[in-house]
Amino acid sequence: METLTDQNWLLSVGVFLPLVGVLVMMFIPRDDESTHKTIGIVTAGATLVIGLITLLNFDYDQSEKLQFFVDAEWIPVINSNYTVGLDGISLPLYVLSMAVTFLVMIYTWDNMPDAGNPKAFYMLMLVLQTGMAGTFVAQDLILFFVFFEVVLLPMYFMIGVWGGENRKYASLKFFLYTMFGSAFMLVAFLALFFQTDAVSFGFAHLVDAGASVDRDVQIWIFAGMFLGFAVKVPMFPFHTWLPDAHTQAPTQGSVILAAILLKLGTYGFVRIAIPMLPEGAKAWAPVIGILAVIGIIYGALGCLAQTDMKRLIAFSSVAHMGFVMLGIATLTEFGINAAIFGMVAHGLITGMLFFLAGSVKHRYHTLEIKRLSGMLVQAPRLGWILGFSAMASLGLPGLAGFWGEFPVILSAYNPNFGLSEELFRTLMVIAAVGTVLAAAYLLWLYQRTAFGEPSDEFTSGHGSSDGDGAHHGATPQPVGAAVNDDADHGDEIYDVTPIEWVAWTPFLVFIVVFGVYPQLMFQVIDPAVTDMVARLGETLGP
Amino acid sequence: MLAVNFLLLGAVLFCIGVYGVIARRNAVLVLMSIELILNAVNLNLIAFALIKGTVDGQVFALYVVAIAAAEVGVGLAMVLMIYRNRRSIALDELSEMKG
Amino acid sequence: MMLAADAAQLSSGWFLENAWLIALIPAIGFGLIIAFGKKMPMKGSEIGLLSMAASTVLASGAAVQWIQRTDSADKGGEEAVGLIQAFGRSVPTVSEGGEVEPFIEPVVSTWVWWQNSGLEFGIGSSVDGLAILLLWLVAFISLLVQVFSLDYVRGDRRYTHFFAALTLFSAGMLVMVMAENMVQLILGWEIMGLCSFMLIGHWWEEYPNARAALKAFFTVRVGDVGLLVGTAIIFFGANQWAVDNLDSNGFNIAAIQAWALSGEGSHILLLMGAIALFIACIGKSGQFPLHTWLPDAMAGPTPVSSLLHSSTMVVAGVFLVARIYPVFWQGFNIDNGGLSFIAVIGGITIVIAALLAFVQDDIKKVLAYSTVSQLGYMMLGLGTGAWLPAVFHIFTHAFFKCCLFLCAGSISHSASHHSFDMKKDMGGLRKKMPFTFAAWIVSTLALAGIFPFAGFWSKDEIIDNVGNNGYDFLLIVGFGGAALTAMYMTRATYLTFFGEPRGAAAGLHDHDDFDDTHAEEHEMELLTVGAPEGPTAEEAAADAPRSLSAATNTDHHDDHHDDHHDDHHDDHHAEPHESGPLLLIPILVLAFLATISGFANATPLGEEWESIKKYVEPRPVEVPIEDYLAQGAGESLQLVMPTATGDALTADDGAKVCGFETPAAGTVCFFPAVTHAVPKLSKILAATATVVIAFAVAIAFNVAYYGRRNKHLVGLTERSRTLRGGYLFLKNKYYLDALYENVIVRWVAHPIAKAAYWMNQKIIDATVDGVGKSTRRTGQWVYDNIDQKVVDGAVNGSGFVASETGHGLQPVQSGKVSQYGALLFGAAAVGAIVLVIVNVS
C-alpha cells in the first residue's frame, strides 16, 4: 500500500505535544490552580492547532492512502516499528479526539469536579489525549496496543478520584473489563504475528499476509480481537461496565469516554480485525450483527428503565454503538462508511448530552428524572439545547445522528460477501424499530425534564424555606439530601454560562453542519472504506 | 553388589530424614533430620563415585560436608535466638504469620 | 412506437431552476428568528411573514413558468425562445383527446449531498406539476396562517418560538415536496415531525399538551420504521438498475418511478416496499389505525392545527404515495384493479373517522376527525387508481379545511373565551360574528361537497373514479362517507352558530356547572337507546363520566390560554364579537378559494376546464433513455413531434401503455397511464342527492335535538326568550323525534358512533398508549432481571469466585513449617512419580 510521507512530523507532534504540557505542569506547585488550567488549555489548544494543520495539509484526493507516514525503528528485536500514518478512516476521529479534549478542558475551567486538584486532572486529560490520538494514527499492532492501553490508567483515575458516590466500584470495573479484553487481544495479535511468519507487526504487512492464514485459525484469532474490541465498544453482553463508568465518572470523563474512548473499539474492528482477517470477519459478522442489534434494542429498553438522566444517556450509547457495529457487521462500504460517520456523530451528540447532564447536576444537584421538570422555564437555553441534542441523538435528519443510523439500516438490507440476507434483513427491521424506541426514551426524558412547571423544590425563593421539606411531598425518593441541596442551591438555577457556551457551541455547530452537509465527512471516509472493502473482496470474492 | 547397598542405605536415610523434617516439631530434631538427608546424599555421591570410578563424587561430597556444617551453624544460632525470645523451640508456635 | 423528428423545445425559467429557494428561504428565516427574533420590533413574526411571502411569490413564479413549459411543449415550443434549458427530449404520445401530449420532464437542479460506496447522492429541487402545485399551496397557506397567527397568539409567552417553529414547519414541507430523492424526502418528513412536536407541545406547561406532543411524534415515528425499511428495500431494488440505465441511484425519485414501471424489479420486492412505505403514510396521514394522535394534536394552538391539517404534515403521507405512485401502482396491482391495501385503509378511515366526528364536543376535534376522513378519501382515490382526483382533493381540501380551522380559532379567540367546547361555550354566534359564520358555511358546504363549491368537484371526482375503476363497494363507502360528512358538519354548525348562546358565548366567564351537567345528562337521556321517556339514574350515572371527561379534556385550553393572554385579552372577554381584520382576512380569502378552487379541474365541464390534469398529472409516455441521459446544464432540449401518429391510443379503451406493459427497449416510463372516468350526470346527481338528503336529515335532527335540550334549560336561564323558542320547537317535536330517535339515534348515531368511539378510545388509542407503557415495563424488567442480575451478575460473580478461591486456599498457608515441608516434598514426590510413569515406559 503506497503512502505519502511529506510533512510526516505532524502526526508525532500532534500525538506527543500534550506530554510536553504534562512535563511543564509537573514542575509547578499544585496550589497554583489557574496556571495549571491555563497550561492545560493552551497545550490542548496547540495540539488542536496541529490537528487543524493536519486537516489542511491532508490530501483529500487520495484519502485512501496513508499520509504523513512515518516508519521508524522502535523495537527491532520483536520486529515492531514506530509506524504512524493517517488516512480517511482515522482522520475524522483523530481530529475529533483533539477537539473534544480541548473543549472539555475549557469546560473544566469553572466546572472543576468537587475533588479539586486541577493539576492532576489536567495532566491526566493530557495523557489521555496522547493515548487517544496515538491509537488513531498507529499503524503497527504493538504501537497500537501501547496507545490503546495508555488511555486506561488516566480514565481509571478520572473516574475513581473525581467520580460520584459509587466511583470505586465503577472505576475498577471499567479497568478490569478493558484489561480482560486487551489481554486476549494481545494474545490474538501475537498469534496473528506468528501465523504470518513473524515478519512484522505493521498493519500494511499484516493486511497483505493475514488473508492467507488458514480460515479456522483466522476465526480463533478474530475471537481474541473481538473480545478486546467488543469490550471497548462496548457490545452486549460486555457492556455492563459502561453505565456504571458513565454514571460515576465526572462530566469530563463521561464526555471523553463517550466521544472518543468507545470509538477505539469500533475503530479497531474497522482498522485491524476486519482487514487483517477477512475470513474470520466473515465468519463472525453474523454474530456481531446479532449482538449489535440486541445491543440496540437492549440499550433502548435499558434507557426506558432508568430513573437517572446520566445513566439513561449512558445506556443510549450502548444502543447507538449497536448501530455502528451493525454497520460494520454488514462488511459493506455502505455500512462501514455509515459506521464511521456514526462514530463521530455519536461522539459529538452523546458528548454534548453528557455535558448537559453535568450542567444539570451542577445546578440541580440531582439527576433524578422524577425531580427535574420545567427546565425550559428555569433555564430555557439549557432546555432548548437539551431538546436539540435529544433530537440529534434520536437520529433526526438534518442533524448528524441521522447519517450514522439511516445508511446503517439501509446497508443491512443486503450484506456483503454472501452473508445471510434473511438474517440481516431481519436485523434491519429490528434496528429500525430501535430508532422508534430511541425516540421514545429520549422524548420521554425530554418531556419529563424540560416540560411542565418546575417542581417546587427548585423554584426560586423556596431555596431558603426548603428546610421543612414541605415541597418534597411530591418526590417519592428520599428527600433529606434534596433538602440540604436546596437549602443553599434551590434558588440558584441559572442558565447557560459563557464558558459553557464556548465549550458547547462547536459541538452544536458541527452536529448541524455534518447533519446538513454530510458530504463533508463522507468524501473523506468513503474512498478509504471503498478501498478497504475492495481489498476484502479480493480474498472473500464478491 | 556392594555399591547398590550403599544406594539403598542412602535412600532409606533420605526417607527417614524427610519423615523427620515433616513429622518432628522440635527445631533441633528437624535440623538433625536434615543432616540425615545430607548424609544420604553423601553416601550416594561416594557410592556413585565408586561405581563410576571418578573422583568428582567424592569432591562433591566434601563440599557438601563443609557447607552442611555452615548451615547447621546458622541453624543452631537461629534456634538459640528463638529460644531466647520465646523460651521454646516448638515450630508449631511459629505460626504468627499465615494466610 | 416509431417516430419521425420535428423539433420543438421545452421552456424553462429562472423560477423553475431556482425552485430550491422556495424551501431555503423559510429555513433561513427560521434561523434568523431563532437568532434575532426576540430583538425585532414584532418579535420575529415579520421575518416569518416575509420569508413565507417570498416563498409564495417564488412559487407563483415557478407555477407560471411551469405552465409555460407545458404549453411550450404542447404548442411545439414556439414560446421556448431563450428559455432553453437542459433537458432530454421526450417522446410524445396521444391522449384521450387525441392531441399531442409529450412528456414534460421535471426541472432538476441538484448538488452532491453525500456519497457512499462511490455513489453520490444529491439534494436539490426536482420540480414537476405535482411539486409546483403543492409548493404554491403550502407557501400560500402558510402565509395566510401566519397572518392569522399575528393576532391570534399575540402576547403569548413564546410568540417568537411559535413563529420560528411555524416557519420551519413550512420549510420542512417545502423541502419534502420538492424532494429530488428519497433521503431528502425523509429529511423534510422528519423536520415536520419535529416541528409538530414543538408546536403541539407549544403550551408545554400543562402535562396533557406535552403528552399530546409526545404522542404525535411517537406515533408518527412508529410509522417511520416503514419509511426507513421501505426506502431501504426500494433503494436496493432500484439502485443497480438505476446505476446501469439512468446513471442515477436508488434514492432518486425519478429513477425509482422509472424502475418500478420498467418491469425489472420483482413484484414481491415492490409489494414489500409499497407496504412498508404505506405504513409510514398511515402514521403520518393519520390513517386508521394510527389516527389517534391527530385529535390529541388539537392541544396545539389553532393556527398550527389548521396548517397541520390543511396543506402540510398530514398531507405528507398522501403526497408520498402520489409522488412515487408507480411503486404502489405496481406493488398493489392497481393497474388490473387489485383491491389495494391503500384503498381498503382509506375506505375504513373515511367511515370510522366520520363516525367519530359525531360524538366530539370539541369543535376542533370534529374538524380533526373530518380531516382524517377526508385524507381517507385521498388514499381511497390513490388506492384505486384515481391519482388525479386525489391530488385535486389535496388542493381543494387545503382551502376549506384551513378555513374551517381558522373560523374555529376566530370563534375561540373572540367569542368563546378560548374554549373549544361547542356544547358549553358556543351557540347562537351567527349574529355575533357574521363574517366568520359566512366563511364557515361556505367551507362546510365545500367540505360536504355541494355544487359548486370546491369539495364537490374533487370529492365527487374521487368517488366517480372509484366507481369507474370498478370498486363498487368502495363507491358506496364513498357515498356513505359523504353523507356522514354532511351530518356531522351540520351538527357542528348548529351547535356553534345556532341555538342559544351558552357559557362564554353568552358572556359567562365561569361556567355554571349545574347547567352543564344537566345538559350532559340530557344528552344522555336522548342518546340512551330505547328510553325516550327519560334515563334511569344509573344510566345517567354510567354515561356521565364519559361525556364529562370529553368536556374536561378541552378545558386546559382556557386555563393556560388565560395565563398567557390575560395581559392582552381581558378587555374583550366581556362580549362575543366579530374578530379583527388580521383574523378575518385570511379566513375570507380562504373562503373565497374554497368557493372557486373547484373549477381548477372541473372535469364535468369538459376538457378545457381540466387544468390540473393538464399541468399536474405526469404524462404516461415512454422516454428514450439516451435522451433522458442527455440532460446536463447548457444543452438545449429537442422535443420530437410525431408526424404520423401511429396507433392512436387512449388510456380509456384499456390500451396497454406505461404501467400496463414494460416499456419498449431503451425507453422508460415515469408514470402509469391512469384512467379517468368520463363524468356522467347521473353519478353527480346521485352524489349531490345523498349529500342534500343528509343535510336535510341532519338539520332537522339538530334543530329538534338541541332545541329540545334548550327547552329544559328554561327554568335555569332567562325565561321569556326561551319560552317562545321552546314553544316553536315543541310543535314539530313529535314526528322529528320519532324519526330521529327511532332511525338515526338508535341505528346510526348512537350505537355505531358510540361503538366506534369506544373502540377508538378503549382499543386503538389504548393500544397506542399501551405499547408505550408496556415497552417501558419491558425495559424495566429487562434492566432489573437480565441486565443487573444475569449479565452484570456474571461479571461481578467471576470476581467473587476468584476471590473466594483465594479464600479457600488460604488455609494451605497455615504458617506451620512442618506442613510447608510436607507440601514441598509431597509435590516433588508426586511430580516425580507422575513423570516417571509418563516418561518411562
Next chain:
Amino acid sequence: MIAVVSSVLAQASEWVSPTIDWHALAPEIVLVIGINIVLLLDLQLPDSKKWAMASITGFVLLAAFIPVVTLWVIGDDTRSLFDGRYVIDEYALVLKGLFLLAAYVIVLMSQTELEEGGYYQGEFYVLLLCSVLGMVMMASSRDLVSIFVALELLSIPAYMMAAWRKRDEKSNEAGVKYYLLGVFASAVLLYGMSLLYGATRSTLLTDIGAALSDGDLIALEVVAVVFVLCGFAFKISAVPFHTWAPDTYEGAPLPVTAFLSVASKAAGFVALMSIIFIAFPGADGVSEPLIWTLAVLTMTIGNVLALRQTNVVRLLAYSSVSQGGFILMPLAYAGDPNAGGSALNAVIVYLLVYAFMNLGAFAVVMAVTRKTRSAEMSAFGGLFGYAPGLATAMTIFFASLAGIPPLGGWFAKFNAFRAVLDAGTTSAYVLAAIAAVNTVIAAAYYMRVLRIVWMDDAPDGDTSPIVTPAPIAAALGLTVIGTIVLGVLPNIVARFGDVDTLTGALGS
C-alpha cells in the same frame, strides 16, 4: 580399595593447575576484597561512623560493576574457565550486572532502615555482599558443584538477613521458616543432584546434557531431574514451593524482603535456566510438563491468594510469586527448537524489568511505612493527597507490575507471551490464555491498592507530608526511570536479553 586409591592417584598425577583468566574473574575478586574491607572496617569504625558502611558497600558494588562493563564492551568470545565449569559469556555478564545493580539499590534502601532500626550495620552489609557474591558466581556456574556452592553462598547469608531484627518475633519466625525450608529444599536438591551425577557420571552440565539426550530416560534420571527442578522451584518460590515466601517477606525487614523477592529469586532463575538449557534439553519430556504446571499453578494461585491480602507487603509477596509464574512460563518451552531462543530472551528481559519495578515498589512501601508505621492497605489511604510524588511513583510501579503500557512491565509480559506463542503448540495457546486471564486478576489487586492510594482519605486524617530520605529517593529515582525507559524504549533491555544462547547449551 586399592583400585580406588590408585585411580585417584592416577588422576592426581595428571593434575595440571588451571590457567586463570583474571579479567573474567574480576567481579568476583573485587567483591571478595570488598567483603574483607567492609568486615575489617566494621571492626575499626566506632558506631557513630557506621553510616559509612553503606556507602562503602555501595562503592564495592559499583567497583565490581566496572569489570562487568569492560568485559561486556570487549565482548570477545566467551571465556570458559576450569574446563567449562565456570563460564563468562554475555548471558552471565548481563545477569551479574543485574545482581550488582539490584544489590546497589538494596543498599540504598537499607541504609536508613538500618540506621533508624539501630541494627548491626557492618555485619549486614558483609552478609549482603556475600550473598551477592554467591549470585554473581551463580551466573557463571556450569557445574553441579559450583552451582550448589553458589546457591548456598547466596542463601545462607539471606537466612540470617531475614531474621535480622533479633528482638522481633516476626522476624525470627521469618528467618527460621526460610531457613528450615531452605535447607530442606537444598537437601532435596542435593539428593537429586547426587542421583543425576549417578545417572550421568558427571557433574558438568554439558556432559549431563549430552548424557541425558541419548536414548530414553530411565526412572532414576526422571526422579533426579524432578528433584533438581523442585529444588530450584523453591528458590523462585513457585507454587507449591512458595509457602515460605509470604511469611518470610512479611516478617523480614523490608530491604531484605526486596532483596529476596528480586535478587535471590533472580539467582534461582539463573540456576534454573543454566540447568534447563544446558543440562536438560534431553529431558524436556520431564521438564516441559513440570514447568508448565508449575507456571500455571504459580501465577494462578499466587494471584487468587493475593486478592485476599490486606497487607501491602504480603500482597507484594504473593504478587512476586505470581510474577514468578509469568517468568517461568517461557521456560516451559526451553526445549522447543524455535521457541528456545526467545524463551531465554523473555526470561532475562523479565528479570531485568522485574528487578526495577519490584524494587521500586518495595522502596515506595518503605518510604510510606516510615511514616505510617503499618503496611496495612488502609494505611495508604489519601497518599495521593499528601504525598503526590510517592503516590505517582507507586502508581508507576504497580501499573508496571500489572503490565500496563508504556511501563516496563508490559514489555516483559509481552515478551513472555511472545515466547510462549512462538512455540505455537496447543498447550502453548492454553498457557497463554490462562496467563491472559491472570493478568486481569493481577490487575485487580494492584488497582485495589492504587484505588486506596488515590481515592481514599488518609486514616485518622493525618496528612502531614512525608520526608523521603535521600538514599531512598535515589533508589526511587533509579527505579522509576528504569521502569519508564524500559517501557518506552524496550529495545535497550531487549538488546541485553538478546544474548547468544547459553554457552555449552545443546546446539551451540
